[in-house]
Every structure is written in structure tokens, then in C-alpha cells.
Amino acid sequence: MVKRLLKNFRWGVLPVPGRLIAVIFFVFVFIFPLITQQPYYMDMMTYASIFAIFAVSWDLLSGYSGQLNFGHALFFGVAAYTSALLGSYFAWPTAATMIIGILAAVAAGVITCFPALKLRGPYLSLLTLAFPLMLLGIIMFFKEITGAEYGIPFVPSIADTRVGEYYICVIAMTASVLIMWKLTDAGSRYIRTGLIFHAIREDEIAARATGINTIRYKLLAFAIGGFFAGLAGVLYVHVREICTISTLNLTMSFQAIIWVIFGGIVSIYGAVVGVYVLFPLMYLTYDVQSFIQSISQAVPQTPALVPLVKILQFLETIAGQPILILAVIVILILLFMPEGIAVWIRDKIERECPRCKLTNAAWRRECRACGASLR
């Protein structure tokens, strides 16, 4: 068993840089608490793993099956509010409320699916955009129950310590990413969903003509997407220990889309890369700002250095605007790497053998299995 794993690692992972990076990444995520246990950074990584589940579930629903959902926060928020409300009004055990919250998100996915089956393209995007905002209005209206903008406080946490919370979220993230990766793997011999989702996205009428029940598979895509987004929602609300309307608003929906497009749509790893690059970047802008501030204060007050101080002050102002930075990054990515940064990097470091279709490192001269020339 161990020998086989080692053999797989030696011949299957080491020669392919992309897989090696993935393994290093997961090892890093699992040993992160050994590196630092400062609450600030632990929080950052915990939220990043929760949002990774959320972004990957959007990629599965919208990237793979082509149902461009602009209101993914609906599933997130429904799960969060269900779990928080059941916990605070009926004092049910946390595990039970979390499971019911996830099931509520699945139900929301199935319900959204019925009107969505009739629509496509921009119309579908507009329809899905509306649902979380409608729910938001209802939540604001029943303010005695939901607390409106103050939210539901004192949601029980899932673990006693920060490290415990972190490991629960990271294990949930690893498991869900693996499951969704397998579900969308078009080359799999055992699971057909990946291939069928691809077929539906490329040409729905052709998929129907070959005998695929596209309605069933769209329903399945919405249910799976709802399930994992709901999982992210309950984890988020139990880690944050307060349930507010931020779980339902437009920013939450668009964040998922931005992360996925940044990393690379229609590739599960792209969504993970997007979250783990952009989320810490946004989180740490204030650190960068105070760092620049400390530099500019250390610069001596001489007339020759005035331009330098001016530049530093400008950088400091910019660093205080995470949303502006995010918007500029999105524009640049869409214009210059429309397929996403993870896919772009993968294409730079990996090359497919023209004869046996095996993945090779881009710097090899010949294929590692069949010896065909790669140049």
C-alpha cells in the first residue's frame, strides 16, 4: 500500500509540475498551524478554505454545466440562515442544524432550477441574480426574527479552539474539492456526470439528441452546487459566530465569480487557486498599507526626497482600497489572460505528448513514457 503510493508519487506526481504544486499546496495547508498560530492569519486561512468550497461549487454549477448563476449567494445564505435560526430559536445541536441548513440549500437549488430550466444566457443570469436579493428583502422585513442588518448573534461555533475550527474547515475543503473534481472529471471511467456536464455546456440540443436527459442532469448540477455552497455557508456562519445579511448580498455572489474567473473557469483547481491567491491578497492590503506608511515615515525630511514621499503616500492610499485593486485585477485578467491565471500557468509549465497524450513538464525534450520528441 505504502509502496504503491510512493511509486505513484515517484512516477505520477514528481514528473508533472502541476500535480507537484497541488501536493505541496495541500501539505502546506495541513501544516499551516505549525508555521503560525496568530489568530489574524489563522482566520484568513480558515475563511479562505471555506470560500474555496464556495467558489468550486460555483465552478461546478456554472462553469461545467454552463448554467451561469449570478446569485450563488442564495445557497450560501439559505444554509447560513437556516442553521443560525434553528440553533438560536430551538437550541438544536449544532451538527443537526448544519445538516438541515445544507439540505435547505439543496432544496433552494432544486427550486431555483425549475424556472432556470426554461432560460439561457443573459436571461438566466438576470433570473438567478434576483433570488438572493428577494430573500434579502424578506429578511429585512421580518426584523424581529432575523435581526435585519444586525444579524443573528451567538451562533455556536463548531470547535472550541481556532486550530480545531481550522482543521474542520480544511478537511471539509479537501474532501469537497476532491469529490467535485471526481464528479466533473470528463475522462473518468466510473462517473459519467463530468462528460455529460461538458456535453450540456457545449451543445444542449446535441446532448438531448444523443439520449441524455438534460433536465435531470441540470437538476443534479443545481443540487450538487447547492449542497457544497450550503456546506460553505454553514461553516462560514459557525466560524464567524454571527449570521448577517452579508451572506446574501451581491458582493458574495460576485466574489465567487471573480475568484473562479481569476483562477480559471471550468477547472476545479483554478477556483482553488483563485481563492487562495485573491482572498489573502485582499485580506493583507491593510498590512501592506501600514508597511508602506512605516517606510514613508522613516524617510528623512529633506527636499530631495519629497517626490519619493509623494509616491509612497500615493501607494499608501491605493493599498487602502482593496475593492479598487480587485476591480483592476479582474479587468487585467479578463483582457490579457481570459482563460484564467492557473490555466495560463499550467499551459506554460506543462505540455501534452502528441503521441500518447501524457502530460509532461514543458522543459522536457522527449515524452517521459513513449520517447516521442516534444519540440
Add this chain to the structure above:
Amino acid sequence: MTQQLIVYTVVIGGVYALLSLGFSLIFGVARVLNMAHTAFYMIAAFILFTLFSPVIGLKMNLIPAIIIAVVAVTLLGMLSYKLFIDRVREHHAAVLLITIAVAMAIQEILILIFHQDVRSLPYLVSGYTEILGVRVLNQHLMTLGIVAVIIIIVWLLLSKTKLGITIRAVANDSEIASLMGISVPRTLMIIMGMAAALAAIAGVVMAPLTTLYPTMWSSPLLIVMVIVVLGGLGSIKGSIIGAFIISFVGGVCVIDPLAILGGGGVYLNMTFTLLAMVIVLIVRPAGLFGTIFEEERL
């Protein structure tokens, strides 16, 4: 109460009609869902504030201030089309995202310049006129007059001039139009300029009636989307009628705050408006007057 409701419906409906006209034009011709549309509206309002406000700013005269605001926003719209939207026009998800990013960037830049404060402009014209026993502010009348004139100009432009024929040809089938010797990129640029100008005019007439703050673009955007879906994406008549319907629904929710439900009508305003959109999308995906395109249908 009823008179207030009628005035609210007509004035706000007129402004929304201008906004959704531009949104609908650029969607109908270029198939671009421009989420930055109301950001242009916001910029126009802020430029007018900077140039005209009697408290701070440059204290210019009204007419040059309005002209500068509209022209600047038109140029900005065409520039952002050329730089950002045109390159990703084929993928509608990319267009949606890039326009949202542009809108967010505009919002953040305005926050940098004007901070998060709420500002307001005084009425551009003072006094009121009595029409059929109802006192109507002159400002409201001026707004309505401008809206009516602009809508008539756009309608004449689209139906009577050569440019209008070109635009309609591109909207119908851009490939065939290109074969007939029409420059499609140039037409799309003109349309984007027109859409931005319409948004700017809406911003200028709306500025004295509302408060200005750097996130004021998001709620009109939702309402405009609802209007345009209700009237049919790409239909001009539809978006004008839809604007009045939606502002009436909004007016009922705001002014007559659903007394039975305990006065939370303001929160349910958005829910009801969006519900109207969802129902229209499900029952009649083409909207009231729109045509649905074959490739977008199932």
C-alpha cells in the same frame, strides 16, 4: 396621497425610462449587458455637483456645466467600450464581469475623491406650478420636459435618419450589415456613446432630486434591469412603458407603506420589483414587447 403617487410615478418613471433606454439600446444592438451603465449615470451626477454646486466646487453656470458633464461621460463611455468591452464582447459572462469591475473601479475612485459622504444639489429651478389643482415643482416639470424631448430625439434618430437604419441593421444581423458595407465597430461605438449620453442626461436630471453618494449606482442598476426585462431586452417601447410600470409599483411600496404589514414596505419594495421580473421571465421570457433570439431559447 394619490397626487403624490402620480407625480412620483411620472417623474421617477421618466428618469428610469431614460436610463433603461440606453441600457436596452446597447443590449439590443451589441448584445452587451452593460453593468457599468448606472455608474456613468453616477459620474454625470458627480461632475454636475462639482461644477455647479453653490456650496463647494467651481460654481459654473448651469448650461455649460450640464454640457460638460454629458460630453465627458459620453467620451468616458466610448473609451471604456474601446478599451474593455470590445475585446471580450463575444462572451457574455466576461462582459458582465468586466463591466461590473469597471463600475466598482469608478465607485472606488469616487470614494477616493469625494469620500463616503452623502451630498445633495439644490433644485436647478425653483417654484411650482399648479396643474389641475395639484402643485407640481418646476424642477419636476423640467425633468419631465427634458426626458420627453430626449426620448423623441432618440426615436426620430432611430426611425428617420440614415444612422438609425444602420443601427437597426446591425441590431438585426451584424454579419449581413457588415457585408452591406456598414462598419459594425463604428456603429457599436456610436451606440455606446449614445447609451452613455442617455445615462449622463438621466444623471443630470436626477441629481437634484436625490442624494449623491459613491455607491448610488447599485440600486438603480437593479431597477433598470427589471424594467428592461419587463419590457423586453432590446425593445425601446418596452423599456419606456416598463419604466412607468415599475416606478408605479415602487411608488406604491414607498408612499403607501403597506399599512397592514406593519410599515416595512420599504424593504419589500425590492422584493416585489424583482418578483415582477421573475414572473415575467418565467411566463413570457421575451418581456412585454421584446423578441427573443433563437439561440438564447430552449
